[in-house]
Amino acid sequence: MRHIRPLAGGVLFALCATAAAQDARLAPVVVTATRSAQSPYDIPAAIDVATTPPDGSLDVNLSERVQAIPGIVARDRQNYAQDAQVSIRGFGARSTFGIRGVRLYTDGIPASMPDGQGQVSHFNLDSAERVEVLRGPFSALYGNASGGVVQLFTADGTDPAELRFGVAGGSNGNFRSSVNARGVDGPVDYNVDFTHFRTSGYREHSAARRESGNAKIGWKIDEDAKLTLVVNTLDVPDAQDPLGLTRRQYQADPRQVAAAAKTFDTRKSVDQQQAGVVYDQRIDDANSLRVMGYYGRRGVRQYLSIPVATQVSQPGSSGGVVDLDNEYGGGDARWTWRDTLAGMPLEVAAGVAYDNQEQHRQGYENFQGDTLGVRGAKRRDEIDRVFDFDQYAQADWRVADDWTLMGGVRHSEVRFRSTDRYVAAGNPDDSGTVTYSATTPVFGVLWRATPWMHVYANWGRGFETPTFSELGYRTDRGPGLAFGLKPSHSRNAEIGLKLRPSEAMEAGLAVFRADSDDELAVATNLGGRTTYQNIARSRRQGIEASFKDELARNLRFVASYTHLQASFRTPFLTCVAPGCSAPDTPVDAGTRIPGVPRSVGYAALNYGATSGWQAGLDVSAMGATSVNDLGTESAPGYALFGLSGSYVFDQGPWRVNTFARVDNLADRHVIGSVIVNDGNGRYYEPAPGRSFLVGVDVRWR
Template structure:
């Protein structure tokens, strides 16, 4: 169905909704789209806010909290050597590691680097209050690679103080132990959390351990001033990487690993520490100032399965061990003015953001003599730096009781510089610089057709630069980085309807389309190197729907559905084999973009109040997902069911939450995530069969 037909369907529904009884409802307060406290019901954009209290899940992967949000594909890869796989409306789906194409924040601090690549391993769910997701055109107000925005917010300290200890464990050696303390001492509130997680993994060679800590300290200096300090750290030592499987390997034994994973002991270690400080100052009744600064360090060492012969025969090969040392930081200063314009409420925010990443990238051989999977001779040594300076402004004006206008613009200046320190015969100097700039305007309008029915429309421009990973090699095998790659630019539009016909009932539908120029796609795969090219045109379009209602006392129903068609609109040439030296196989216009399922669905019925028996029955469905640009292979679609139960009781100052859960009740063998365009055809990452989880959370007040 085309975008025009979908938009017409929403328009035809408006006369019907305008005749029903008015039942106002106040939504949860959010800050995502407007960077100010405002109900999502009154924002002309698709926004969802999901609370994150402990709810009987393992509670270590962000994917556990995003299943109910339409438009979001979040896959737990069962591979802790790689990050959670997340895309929004098809943006970010091409990423084979890390998260690209969408912006990530924790407590307002970027988790996405200036080049557009991010990760969520340091997101601490045990201390979080909520996760917010913004989809559609207004994401462009966050700059480079903002196909969507995900923000995690740590809860403030509580009064009276609460202390919680939780333990959960189950199939495949999964174990999570966490401790949390929240409280208020005079003008200071605090939320401190430490979490230990380990797993043997569903597949062979997939064991991992993760230690993480998060602290949020708030100091209310006076009625107009607050200072917030956010600290977090994560350590993942030697997480085993089972790699993907071919279709034949998956069918033979979904728990196996590729032989080269054992041969080279593929694994990754990551260690990160980060600190951020936020100063909120109310200047007077109309003016306020917010200043944020952050700094962090992250080191990554990864052992790949690059064959010895490939490294020996190619002088320019970067080796089979990746060693990254990152220092990053930046800040954001924003002024906000709230008053009236022509007698109507008006709000203007303007600011400037600076982000910087300084990366020392080294590559070593993954062998010494006949010993494999060990660090050998140096093959790559460079200093990479990328930084951005962005200016932005946005305004919200309630021009009439039933109408609100919102608009904004952001100018982004992103600069890359690489200094090659490893120059040898057959490996020339790869140093170079490149600069990308873009101005991204957005605008939207919201009509209050009734207090319980709001209609909105918006439009915006977005852009995405190549990341340093994609700039790493030139497709023509020449010297230097691939600074010939262009940034992708997109035109995004959306029409939506938000309904709140009762205090406990909300629903919504949105139709959207994003047309992109210069989409990035794989050009070649050769000797462990993947190079990229620009594709003239691509399109992502679809429809989202959501429903949330307390259908009876202590009985809560949540459901969402997404229909999404993402396709290349221009033909191009690509590679289909690991030894491909130049694109030689045509991809027809209309071929689906890999990594994007055509349909997503989620539904859950939850029973229980604050105390007593709890129960949950949920279903999660994913459509078939293409895995390569050619569209010749796809991961089959599936539907999985889960069942949870527990009992919550109080004893004096203690609250005890016991819970148990069964996932994949039918014990189906499915492909949980995919590795798009894998040069060896190992596209598939199997998900576990039937699994169980049991646990207990004990809280003292």
């Protein structure tokens, strides 16, 4: 990996030295940074878009879509009982479940709850047009997030109408089938999809099944108004959880599972339904209005591997079965004004957002007598509610032909309330209320140095509240929420280049730094209760580079690279031994933040036209990743190669794509993802060895 940085720098230097001043080609349109359709080339922020799945992929995991985008790490855990791991510039890496520190949206509807925790399991990639990834300071304009924004957009209906069918299968019992219908009928356009996925799993005890449905229906009321309905559903019944492995277990047999996984039949079920409505109204040439509302329900049942002795001996234990019923909803209303100021284009957007989550959290023992892995006596019962109410405004002003200024501010208030309905001896009343608020300004400037080179810089503040999982228990084991926890505040800065030397060539370079106060980290782990603490200062800084070009007719190359230094800047105490009741082991300043790889790289070479034979070769590389706050263990880096081939038949109304793919050509044993600060030292989740996939996708117009 140490050779990639000079290579990336050399590529960018060559671009600047040899490119002629040409008109930039039309880039994909994005809306995540500015809330209006613009080219990412004209935005003073790091934002990229992924529009198509990689050749020959299953296309069921977000990690497959965003490999070529720098700055984001999305790991396929080979464990569908746990949510995907997604981090941007090191933010969100601490999460052992769910996604934190990164805002998630699908068609403008939040997939992150008001407390900042979210999931992408209901992202339906089969019907998606694109995925946008925003990194850096401007993500603060989306509220409770510091590192970035990931937003999926479902494709609009097509004219003529299309029916799509797909099936693919391969190693480890992987199988995906899908059906999609999209079209236009008068003022109505639609995109309806259903996807089935199942796997036996690379490791023992990791089988899973997932059904995902998504429908987007648009109604053009008149020339100035449109109403869009988005409905999706997700069902994941009894996905097996193989847990992580210790280093010794991984080295002995990467396909094995921890004994506790089989003893307690660790598993998870998820059932979710969600609906949202978006109304867009053009008022006149200068003014427009957008109103969004949504509602959803999500149920989770999870069987953990907490030992019986721990639950029996600790009155405050929550048990080994998690039972969550969530209701959530909210809305966003935004007004946009477009006109001129001093004769130059100006766009101003202002709005308010409200999100609410009410969760009935129950916990049960994971045993009845001598029978393990079943729901036993109740050990937890509480109603948790969190809501936010935010106001925001941003402006984009092209002050001169070569200069654009962009800025904004958001005020956020997040309020938590917990009502404990299970109070017993040794388990005090944990009810409580706590409120956090912050105002986060951002500012950026873009200079069009030449038609083929744009230079930008930006600066802003961000914040991230603790989630309900982190507020749930106090370090001193007293009653109530962890009122002592503070939100993390960050100061973010970035400078970058965006290059378009020719119609086929694109490149980008960004240098960034984020300094955070009150970073959240584990304090204690006792009796199934994990508590958290604030670390005074931390820092994330690094460089991102990307490049794509058509090297010859029908021969395309894409590459990206991220180098990231993430570390704690002040010393603190943490727990190491299982059952630790008070932090007692020092962590030195300068220790790496766990879960953050030193570097990430990707490159792919693809050959083929829109029909006929196609082929691709790609490599993905990951640097070493620390797994605990002490920095005493880490997952080693790796590089994996993949090979794909396909034949596309395109004749009349039919388009048939038959494909095959081989991943991990060298059949290397590597650690694909890590479980940060696991109390049992089971940090490692192995990735599959050499694996195969074949399939066919059919489109009828």
